[in-house]
Each structure stands twice: as structure tokens, then as C-alpha cells.
Amino acid sequence: MREETATPAAPHRVAVLVLDDVLPLDLGIPAQVFIAVPGAPYRLTLCGRTTRPVTTAAGFAVTVTAGLEALRGADTVVVPGYAPHLRELPQDVLAALAGAHARGRRLVSICTGAFALAAAGILDGRKATTHWKYADELAARYPAVSVDPHVLYVDEGQVLTSAGVAAGIDLCLHLVRRDLGARTANGVARTLVAAPHRDGGQAQYIKRPLAPEGPGVTLAATREWALNRLHEPLTVPRLAAHAHMAPRTFARRFVTETGTTPLRWLLAARLDRARELLESTDLAVDHIADRCGLGSPSNLRLHFRRALGTTPTAYRTAFAPTARPDSVRVHAPTTAAGPSAALPSRPETTPGTPAATSRQVPPSPLPQEGLPFR
Numbered sequence: 001m002r003e004e005t006a007t008p009a010a011p012h013r014v015a016v017l018v019l020d021d022v023l024p025l026d027l028g029i030p031a032q033v034f035i036a037v038p039g040a041p042y043r044l045t046l047c048g049r050t051t052r053p054v055t056t057a058a059g060f061a062v063t064v065t066a067g068l069e070a071l072r073g074a075d076t077v078v079v080p081g082y083a084p085h086l087r088e089l090p091q092d093v094l095a096a097l098a099g100a101h102a103r104g105r106r107l108v109s110i111c112t113g114a115f116a117l118a119a120a121g122i123l124d125g126r127k128a129t130t131h132w133k134y135a136d137e138l139a140a141r142y143p144a145v146s147v148d149p150h151v152l153y154v155d156e157g158q159v160l161t162s163a164g165v166a167a168g169i170d171l172c173l174h175l176v177r178r179d180l181g182a183r184t185a186n187g188v189a190r191t192l193v194a195a196p197h198r199d200g201g202q203a204q205y206i207k208r209p210l211a212p213e214g215p216g217v218t219l220a221a222t223r224e225w226a227l228n229r230l231h232e233p234l235t236v237p238r239l240a241a242h243a244h245m246a247p248r249t250f251a252r253r254f255v256t257e258t259g260t261t262p263l264r265w266l267l268a269a270r271l272d273r274a275r276e277l278l279e280s281t282d283l284a285v286d287h288i289a290d291r292c293g294l295g296s297p298s299n300l301r302l303h304f305r306r307a308l309g310t311t312p313t314a315y316r317t318a319f320a321p322t323a324r325p326d327s328v329r330v331h332a333p334t335t336a337a338g339p340s341a342a343l344p345s346r347p348e349t350t351p352g353t354p355a356a357t358s359r360q361v362p363p364s365p366l367p368q369e370g371l372p373f374r
Contacts, residue, residue, distance in 0.1 A: 011043035012179070015074035018048045018064050019082040019093070019116070021057045025165055026080035026110045033172035036188045041180065045070050049093060057083045068096040074105060076175075081111030081165070085134060086141070094120040107159045108175070110168035114161045118142040122159055129154045131164030150259075169194055181319035182275040196272075219243055219250075219257055223265070230270050230293045236262050270294055271307050278316040285312050 016030055034042040046062065047070035048054050053061035071077050077100045097120040101107055109117050114130040115138060117123050124144040129135065135149030148154060153162040153171040155178075162171035173196065177185035182196075189196040222243045226234055239262055240250035254262050270292040277288045289300035297312075304312050 012041055013073060013075045014042050014044050014078060015047050015066075015070045015076070016044060016078045016080065017071070017093070017097075017116075018046050018054045018062055018080070019089070020054060021083050022054060022062070023081040023083065023111065023165070024056045024058050024060075026082075026113065026168055027056070027062065029110060029166075029168040030078045030080070030108075030172050032192065033169065033176065033188060036191045037176060037180070037184065038187070045074070047071065049090065068092060071096045071100045071105075072103075074100065076106040076108060078108045078110065079113035079116045080168075081109075081113050081131075082116075083112070085112035085115045086137065089116055089119055097122060101159070104158065108171065109161045110171065111162065111164050114138060115141075117159070117161065118145055123161070126156045126159055127154050128156075128159075128161040129163050130161065133164070181279050182272060183279045183319075186276070219254055223258075226266065227269060230266075230273055231291050232293065234266055234293065266293075267303060268307075271303060274300060274304070274312065275315065275319075278312055279319050288312070 014030065014034055016027065018027060031044055031046075034044055045066050046064045047066040047068065048064040050067050051064055053063050055061050077097065079097070093116070097107065097116065101120070101122045107117060107122055109128075109130075111131050112134060114123065114128055115134075118128070118138060118141070123142065127146045127148055128138070129148050129151050130138050132149045135147050138145065139147040149163075151163065152167045153160060153174060155174065160171060160175070162168045169192070173185050173189055173194065176188055186196045222239055225242055226239060236251055237247045239254075240247040243250050243253075245253065251262060254260075254265070258265060260268075274288050274292045274294070277283055277291060281288075283291070285300060286297045289295060289297050292300070294300045294303065301311055304310065304315070308315065310318075
């Protein structure tokens with residue numbers, strides 16, 4: 001592995017805005033995820049309207065150490081969910097959020113925190129999500145927002161929103177992956193005993209009748225089996241045979257259980273494997289394509305461009321640990337307000353490539369007809 005020395009970047013400043021009656025789990029998620037990153041590349045501050053104890057929705061109080069001025073110095077602002085979510089928020093809170101957005105800072109909401117971003121006008125003209133139970137209310141109250149109730153999170157570049165509660169883990173891991181690469185994010189997920197990628201979106205949690213498949217039936221073992229054989233030709237009939245099901249029954253059950261199709265899931269898994277190999281090895285792109293089951297370098301580049309808006313080579317340049325260990329490696333892009341201190345960047349996109357994406361976890365670009373796909 002190539003090694004060079006470099007000056008560690010300053011910590012990326014994360015301000016978590018604690019509103020009255022904040023949901024405790026929503027508040028704890030960003031703190032737990034970001035402090036679990038080795039090397040402390042993130043510096044967390046809990047802030048509120050004033051430096052006073054804030055009562056949570058569970059009745060106990062949380063001490064905040066800063067007021068709204070913390071949003072002016074933050075690189076990322078996180079708004080956890082709160083109750084009741086339809087209440088009017090103070091104008092100084094909305095102004096502080098709008099100001100952070102105007103300065104080009106990254107705005108993130110967890111669960112019903114999306115209502116605060118919407119009230120500040122930050123979600124106008126954007127895609128967003130929130131807990132599926134409240135998605136219709138978000139869409140009705142803020143018609144300028146395009147609400148998707150089915151995904152676990154939506155990444156619109158500088159504005160990101162997550163679905164209900166535990167989907168905040170998915171979004172925060174996505175932020176670590178976007179900032180520091182898949183290898184670091186997967187390590188954090190292991191530390192937290194969390195899935196690096198959860199299958200499908202939150203549609204799988206919406207109450208609806210399920211076709212009876214027999215008690216205790218799950219395809220988890222087949223998915224694990226497939227993950228160990230990504231370099232092999234994997235088809236729906238082969239996966240179905242491992243699960244001892246007819247192909248049509250298997251495909252239907254797979255969508256019910258994961259919220260996505262077998263081919264979409266396979267493509268996402270192969271791209272994630274490619275990302276890890278690009279970060280952790282010096283293998284040539286053709287060898288990585290073969291190991292991931294994507295067949296050829298051109299096929300890998302095609303799907304990489306569609307899913308991530310970059311090339312394998314550019315991704316390796318951005319995320320391979322050539323300068324210093326993952327624990328302290330960050331990249332500072334330029335925002336509308338100039339360079340954000342220690343704000344790590346995603347690989348650059350090329351002209352004509354959309355910068356904003358709406359994603360389920362794992363990302364699921366559609367395989368195209370006629371493209372080589374094992």
C-alpha cells in the first residue's frame with residue numbers, strides 16, 4: 001500500500017439542533033455515528049435556541065452547550081425529529097437554518113426534522129422524505145416539496161433528509177461514506193453492529209397485507225450466499241434454486257422482504273464491493289470488474305457513472321488512502337460560501353451529470369436492456 005505523510009485536516013464541525021421535545025433516538029443517532037469514526041474527523045456540538053436544558057419527548061432533559069450562533073460556524077447542521085411535528089417553530093430558529101443554507105452549509109434532517117427544513121423554505125423545489133406516517137402531511141403542508149415516502153433517505157447534495165427514526169442511521173452512515181469512503185463507513189457500521197446498507201426502502205415497513213409464504217421464511221441466507229459469490233454469474237433462477245423456491249415466487253418474496261428487485265440488489269452489492277476494492281487495493285480496474293461480477297471495465301465504468309456520477313479512477317483518487325489513514329483523511333470542497341473547513345467531498349461529477357440523487361439503501365440503479373450483466 002502506498003504511504004505518504006500529510007497535515008491532518010481540521011475537524012468537520014457538526015451542529016445538532018436540539019428543539020424542544022426532541023425525539024431522543026433521533027438525537028442520539030448522529031452523535032453515536034459520528035463519534036464512532038476513528039481519528040475524530042467530526043466535532044459535534046449540541047445547540048439550541050439558548051444554552052439551557054432542553055426537554056425531550058421522553059421527559060428527560062438534554063444539556064446543550066451553544067445557542068443558534070453555532071449554526072453560523074458549522075459545516076453540517078443536523079435537525080433531529082421532534083414532537084409535535086406540525087407546531088410552528090420560532091422565527092429565529094427558521095432564520096438560523098435558512099442562513100446556514102444560504103452560506104452553502106450541509107443541512108440534514110432525521111425523521112420529522114424534515115418539517116423544520118421545509119418550514120425554513122430549504123426543501124422548496126427539492127425531493128425529500130420523512131417518516132412514512134407523516135409523509136402525506138409534509139406533502140400537503142409544503143406543496144413545493146416533492147415528498148418520496150418510500151426511500152430510507154434522499155441525498156440532494158447539500159440537503160439530505162431521512163425517513164423515520166432508525167433510517168437516520170442509514171443517512172448518517174451514508175454521510176460518512178460520502179465524506180470518507182465506503183471502507184470507513186463499513187468499519188463504523190461494524191462498530192455500531194449496524195448494516196452498512198439496509199435492503200430496500202421504508203416502503204417495506206408500511207402496513208400492507210403480505211402474501212402468506214409460510215412461517216419463518218426469510219431470504220437472508222440466500223443474500224449472504226450471494227454476497228460471497230458476487231464474482232460468479234448470478235441469475236434469479238440460480239438464487240431461487242438456493243432458496244428452494246420457484247423463480248417467480250422468489251422474485252416476489254425478494255421484493256416483499258427487501259423493497260427492491262434481485263437484480264437491483266445485486267448491482268448495488270457489486271458496486272459497493274468495487275468501491276471497497278478501489279479504496280483498499282491497487283488492483284487494475286479490469287480485475288476489480290471481474291471480482292465484482294460486472295464483467296468488463298466498460299461495464300463497471302458505466303454503472304459507476306450512473307450510480308455515483310464519477311469514474312472508478314476518479315473515485316480511487318478521492319478515497320484511496322494515499323495521503324494518510326482513513327481515520328483522518330478528509331477532503332475540502334468549495335461551497336457557495338467558499339471552502340468549508342474539513343468538509344469532505346464526494347468525487348467530482350462531470351458536466352451533464354446530476355449532482356443530486358434520491359436513494360434507497362443500497363443505491364439501486366436500473367440494469368439496462370442489452371447491457372452486460374452477470
